[in-house]
Amino acid sequence: MFGRKKKILLPPADESDYGSAQPRLAPRSPNEAIKPSMAPPPPPKLRRRRRGMLSLLSGLLTLFVALAIAGIFGFSMVQQEVTAQGPLQSDKVVVIPRNTGTGEIARILKDEGVIDQPLLFQAYAHVNRQRGQLKAGEFQFKAGTSIEDAIDTLIQGKAILHTVTVPEGLTSEQIIARLYEHEILTGDVTETPREGSLLPDTYKFERGTTRQQIIATMQAAQRQAIEQIWQRRSSELPIKSPQELVILASIVEKETGRADERTRVAGVFINRLMKRMKLQSDPTIVYGLVGGKGTLGRGILRSEIEAATPYNTYVVEGLPPGPIANPGRAALEAVANPSRTKDLYFVADGSGGHAFAETYEQHQRNVTRWRQIEKSRPAPDATDVDRVMPDAEDVRGQNGTTMPSGLRGTANALPPGGRPGRGFDASEGTDKDPLKNKTFDLNNPKSVPSLRQP
Numbered sequence: 326m327f328g329r330k331k332k333i334l335l336p337p338a339d340e341s342d343y344g345s346a347q348p349r350l351a352p353r354s355p356n357e358a359i360k361p362s363m364a365p366p367p368p369p370k371l372r373r374r375r376r377g378m379l380s381l382l383s384g385l386l387t388l389f390v391a392l393a394i395a396g397i398f399g400f401s402m403v404q405q406e407v408t409a410q411g412p413l414q415s416d417k418v419v420v421i422p423r424n425t426g427t428g429e430i431a432r433i434l435k436d437e438g439v440i441d442q443p444l445l446f447q448a449y450a451h452v453n454r455q456r457g458q459l460k461a462g463e464f465q466f467k468a469g470t471s472i473e474d475a476i477d478t479l480i481q482g483k484a485i486l487h488t489v490t491v492p493e494g495l496t497s498e499q500i501i502a503r504l505y506e507h508e509i510l511t512g513d514v515t516e517t518p519r520e521g522s523l524l525p526d527t528y529k530f531e532r533g534t535t536r537q538q539i540i541a542t543m544q545a546a547q548r549q550a551i552e553q554i555w556q557r558r559s560s561e562l563p564i565k566s567p568q569e570l571v572i573l574a575s576i577v578e579k580e581t582g583r584a585d586e587r588t589r590v591a592g593v594f595i596n597r598l599m600k601r602m603k604l605q606s607d608p609t610i611v612y613g614l615v616g617g618k619g620t621l622g623r624g625i626l627r628s629e630i631e632a633a634t635p636y637n638t639y640v641v642e643g644l645p646p647g648p649i650a651n652p653g654r655a656a657l658e659a660v661a662n663p664s665r666t667k668d669l670y671f672v673a674d675g676s677g678g679h680a681f682a683e684t685y686e687q688h689q690r691n692v693t694r695w696r697q698i699e700k701s702r703p704a705p706d707a708t709d710v711d712r713v714m715p716d717a718e719d720v721r722g723q724n725g726t727t728m729p730s731g732l733r734g735t736a737n738a739l740p741p742g743g744r745p746g747r748g749f750d751a752s753e754g755t756d757k758d759p760l761k762n763k764t765f766d767l768n769n770p771k772s773v774p775s776l777r778q779p
Contacts, residue, residue: 493653521648579608
């Protein structure tokens with residue numbers, strides 16, 4: 326048994342080993358290093374795809390750069406066009422109606438000679454939309470206005486402002502008449518405002534504003550003014566409400582147009598109210614006779630002084646039931662803080678102002694001086710309109726010495742006989758009529774130039 330070789334049986338080989346051209350590799354030992362194998366080269370197809378993507382990206386980049394350069398060049402050219410001087414030879418006012426589109430605005434400006442490239446105007450206006458919409462209104466374009474300047478004018482709303490001036494002391498009916506005479510204002514006034522609810526002033530507005538809008542603006546301004554002035558009023562006033570303040574201010578407004586004596590005239594009426602004396606104000610007689618028409622157009626007749634109306638302060642005691650006009654801010658301030666005097670009377674002094682007196686005797690002397698002034702005048706003065714004048718019966722009964730009862734209080738003095746019973750209106754119906762002449766009496770509506778009787 327010794328020396329006999331033992332036969333070793335091997336497991337059968339895998340069928341895959343048969344017929345293989347590759348020799349079997351001996352198993353590697355654990356310590357044997359594994360040699361890295363070489364990766365196969367990429368397919369030619371993938372190589373061509375990557376080169377195509379790079380070419381595409383390169384082309385797109387080149388195109389982008391070219392477009393950017395062209396855009397910059399084009400923008401500079403457009404900017405040069407929109408800032409270039411326009412065809413307008415002289416300044417011109419152009420009206421852009423409400424609810425007008427950009428294309429229609431461009432056409433209007435083209436027809437008016439402001440621009441000559443309406444399509445460029447539309448495009449540039451669209452680009453500038455973030456700055457605001459083009460506005461309607463009345464605009465003034467300077468000579469040589471560029472497209473950019475025209476768009477700036479319409480976006481920023483530099484519309485032309487018109488003005489309407491309402492003098493102090495007009496009634497609401499007279500104010501409406503003045504608004505209807507203004508050609509720029511449009512529309513109708515739906516209702517005559519309450520007397521004393523409008524603040525006389527100069528108001529600015531754009532074309533297209535309605536008369537009713539101006540009325541609303543004046544009413545809002547009056548409410549604000551009264552609220553402020555009422556808070557600053559003197560604590561010693563015998564005035565119980567803002568409405569009474571407006572009533573007395575309207576009387577002061579009609580009695581004097583001089584700023585330097587408003588507070589003193591207001592002081593006279595305040596003193597009379599505190600002494601329970603009748604106010605005896607001529608303008609209250611007129612309002613009681615004609616109401617909102619505002620003026621008799623002549624002097625007040627003697628018989629009309631005693632005519633009982635709710636507004637006639639020669640008959641009624643205290644304040645009338647409502648304002649007799651629309652007072653201005655200065656008259657309201659004067660009543661809220663009147664002069665501290667003992668004056669109870671005043672009469673015209675012949676210079677456009679008044680002479681004041683504390684006693685009736687002083688007042689009589691002032692009346693005498695006023696009569697002498699009146700006697701030397703060749704014709705009735707414009708200030709005699711809506712003032713006390715004698716009728717024929719009074720002239721016959723005076724005998725040069727009798728003083729009518731209406732002369733007392735604050736009424737204007739009645740001159741001695743010889744004056745006609747009919748007063749003469751120095752302004753109504755003429756070119757100096759405040760309601761006809763738009764430039765007259767803007768600062769002082771009660772100063773009417775003297776006009777001789779024809």
